[in-house]
Amino acid sequence: MPRRKLCLLTLVYTIIICLSAKTITAAQCDRNHPSSPNILLVLADDQGWGDVAYNGHPKLKTPNLDSMAATGLRFDRFYAAAPVCSPTRGSVMTGRHPNRFGCFSWGHTLRPQEITIAEALKSVGYTTGHFGKWHLGSVRKGSPVNPGASGFDRWFSAPNFFDNNPILSREGKAVATQGESSMVVADAAIEFMRERVASKKPFLAVVWFGSPHNPHQALPEDRRLYADEPEKVQHFYGEITAMDRAVGKLRAELKHLGIRDNTILWYCSDNGAIPKVGSSGPHRGLKGSIYEGGLLVPAVMEWPCRITKPRSTDVRCNTCDIYPTLLEITGAKPKKQPPLDGISLVPLLDEKMKTRPQGMGFWAYPEKGIITPSHEWMSELLKSQKAGKEPTDKERLRLDAGKITRQYPTDKFPGHAAWIDGDWKLHCLVPKRKHQTRVELYNLANDPKEEKNLAAEEPKRVARMKTALRNWHKSVIDSLNGEDY
Secondary structure (H helix, E strand, C coil): CCHHHHHHHHHHHHHHHHHHHHHHHHHHHHHCCCCCCEEEEEEECCCCCCCCHHHCCCCCCCHHHHHHHHHCEEEEEEECCCCCHHHHHHHHHHCCCHHHHCCCCCCCCCCCCCCCHHHHHHCCCCEEEEEEECCCCCCCCCCCCCCCCCCCCEEEEECCCCCCCCEEEECCEEEECCCCHHHHHHHHHHHHHHHHHHHCCCEEEEEECCCCCCCCCCCHHHHHHHCCCCHHHHHHHHHHHHHHHHHHHHHHHHHHCCCCCCEEEEEEECCCCCCCCCCCCCCCCCCCCCCHHHHEEEEEEECCCCCCCCEEECCCEEHHHHHHHHHHHHCCCCCCCCCCCCCCCHHHHCCCCCCCCCCEEEEECCCCCCCCCHHHHHHHHHHHHHCCCCCCCHHHHCCCCCCCCCCCCCCCCCEEEEEEECCEEEEEEECCCCCCCEEEEEECCCCCCCCCCCCCCCHHHHHHHHHHHHHHHHHHHHHHCCCCC
């Protein structure tokens, strides 16, 4: 056969093989049940919108998050449901604003009556695991609000944020670990994922890092990347870089296991930037604030079977949206589903959503947080269990969770609340000792720093948005008072 003809046939054969490989890859996505993808939900602790290189941070090194943003779906307007940690985590679990179940601030719990994403996905064949910071109740045996009671088959969890060499609870048993904090929980999640892949069952793995929450304890090699910065900043930046490395290890494992194409990897943070060292980018406010800087967080999703090309979106999304999105994708349909505040983002994934079809409410209710010293409590638990004793402290077991002992008024809405409709954001602030509400209105498209109050210029819009906020307030109070159960 002439050499030229042989080369041509070889080229044709190579093209056919390549096309076949692409077809096989697509078919594998179909054969692996794209309606039942593996799901990996990853949450940072106190990482602000600007605390990532891909959002323009001039110092931080976050190569793995940058890679996710460059290859997946980047959410440029993604909100935490609350400006502090526990409430936002509750929103991820339930798709509901945390005030609906009394999770007003840090250290408050879920209610056992709530339906969690873990419980919902178990009903359609998923095995579920939680790894890292819990902060929605106890991590002790016998608690009605530990991860196991909330739908997780496997858990290796801490009651709050944790640092290097953490003591974690493995289904209620305290275990002393060694290693950088983010990598410890990433490795635990990887062990779980390997077991699930071997069993050929879909999994939900929830990985909640304890970083970059204060106090910051970066490894020396991570600090060296920021040697020109003050020591406190070195530790903060170093923790983020270490967390980014743990994300990279999770991504690499998905590829190694051959499940990357049909795995949803969804990353975000639980609230806006912390003071002094954190960055909220061009936005007003920090952690604890209902202004944009306290709520906007970095967020990225990878799912190669469904998100086949890199893109970004300015559609305003929310941690409450995670639950209903996953329900639609998996086909899970909980019985007696209480009202949701989130919406399914499936149309957004399919490039069919240009704007959010409904408003978003935020409400910082004036209730104090509950101190939850993770290292102290876990050290005590480890010591007790080594001595053959199981503590029965009711406070730490949170046995009162779910008891509705107070009825909240349906005509008073104290604290700082906000309603977002499109690019407009209305703030209603009710001072503690005064009853006169302060109203602010901003056009976020033109004024991301929320500096120019347009309330006096837009009375009709203010009236319309106040009505929407008031109606939402009433619905939240109804849930809070127990009408959903």
